[in-house]
Amino acid sequence: MRRLAYIRALLLVGLLLAQSRPAAAQTNLIRNPGFEAPYSAWGGIGPIQVAHEWTPWWSEQPDHNPPWYRPEWKPAEAQFFPNRVLSGERAQQWFTFHASHYAGMYQQVFNVVPGVRYQFSVYAQVWSSVEDDPYPSVLPANPRLQIGIDPTGNWNAFSGDIVWSGEAPMNAVIDQWGYMVVEATAQNNVITVFMKTSPDFANKHNDTYWDNANLIVAGQAPPPTNTPAPPTPIPSDTPVPPPTAVPSDTPVPPPTAVPSDTPVPPPTNTPAPATATLPPTATLPPTNTPIPPTETPEPTATEPPPTETPAPTNTATATATVEVILETIEPTEGPTALPAATEVVAADSGGSGAVAEPGEATGNPPAAVEEADSTAASSTILVVLVGGLALVLTVVVLLLVWRRITGAG
Known part of the structure; x- marks a missing residue:
């Protein structure tokens, strides 16, 4: 009995020990997860130095806004930039200078189990700055970091099958290490993991x-590492469709990475428009200034005085006066002028030279009366002509005055 109790006690202790033992961490399926050496020129292109087991991808679209150019890939060395390497001696770096890009890396992972949910995670850090000082970043562009899993195993970074994580917040990755994670269920015995960046400018x-x-398989403990405990992972499990990009699967490398010097850095341009565009809005007074001429049309206001004071029109007394003259001349008191006329006639007729008395008949009375009548008629015609000329002159003066008034208006 005592022996049986002893055996039971041993079994109980063994069971408790078995229950208290932590679950064994599962194997990381990524090959070269620390992006360690060796590095080699991918496709024989010198500026594309990639850690073994990894493949670069990019989209080169100079007409895109912002323009996308091929980045350069190289190892970040812990001995030179210790803050850029999380563990080990190296980390993978890619970048553009005075340019933006749409690029990343991928790795195909084989011998996975279809129907099993897998979790891909990685640490990322960003230096985005208008200055050369490596810390801190000045006026950083949103890097739009994402990681993804293609559950079908396709290596095309533009496939619609890729399950993308959400974009990492800028404050989680600028000048510090941010932890990113995404999950997807394998649909094949191979899956592909992706990393992607696409700076805003x-x-x-x-x-x-x-x-x-x-x-690793989702829900199981990740393999132990010497890295610090990850912060809150950047979500999400929901697939985010990649941006519509038209590039081919096989990237065509440009001659060198130098074209990245051609674009002008927008940080200097981007802040400027905000301040530059405000003055034009503030200086809209030019639009209001033209109004005063319309509101103060003093020329139009001054038109009435000339019209009201056409003294020439009211002082057409010239015509009135001419008429008066004509009227005063018309009542011919010819009989009084006749004696003078008869005197002249009598003297010229070669008579006795005696002056005829009024009412006395002369030697040739009909001719004297006729001549007197013609003299009176001539005087009347002359007066009419003078009056007509004065009327014409008055009309001309009025026309000139009117034209001057209408011309000033």
């Missing part, structure tokens, strides 16, 4: 650093 420095990638 062409900054002077758009650099990204990646380290400590992991691919």
Whole structure:
């Protein structure tokens, strides 16, 4: 009995020990998760130095807004930039200088189990600045970091099958390590993991650093590492469709990475428009200033005085006076003028030279009366002509005055 009790006690202790033992951490399925050496020129292109087991991808679209150019890939060395390497001796870096990009890396993972949900995680850090000082970033561009899993195993970074994480918040990755994670259920015995960056604008420095990638079965403990405990992972499980990009699967490398110097860094341009565009809005007074001429049309206001004071029109007394003259001349008191006329006639007729008395008949009375009548008629015609000329002159003066008034208006 005592022996049986002893055996039971041993079994109980063994059971308790078995229950208290932590579950064994599962194996990381990523090959070269720390992006360690060796590095080699991918496709023989010198500026594309990639850690072994990884493949770069990019989209080169100079007409895109912002323009996308091929980045440069190289190792970040802990001995030179310890803050850019999370663990080990190296981290993978890619960047553009005075340019933006749409680029990343991928790795195909084989021998996975279809129907099993897998979790991909990685650490990332960004240096985006208009200055050359590596810390802190000045006027950073939003890097739009994402990671993804293609559950079908396709390596095309523009496939609609990729399950993308949400974009990492800027404050989680600028000048510090941010932890990113995404999950997807395998549909094949191979899946592909992706990393992607797409800065908002062409900054002077758009650099990204990646380290400590992991691919495990979702819900199980990740393999132990020497890295610090990850912060709250950047969500999300929901697939985010990638942006519509038209590039081919096989990237065509440009001659060199130098074209990245051509674009002008927008940080300097971007802040400026905000301040520059405000003055034009403030200086809208030019639009209001033309109004005063319309509101103060003093020329129009001054038109009435000339019209009201056409003294020439009212002082057409010239015509009135001419008429008066004509009227005063018309009542011919010819009989009084006749004696003078008869005197002249009598003297010229070669008579006795005696002056005829009024009422006395002369030697040739009909001719004298006729001549007197013609003299009176001539005087009347002359007066009429003078009056007509005065009327014409008055009309001309009035026309000139009127034209002057209407011309001034």
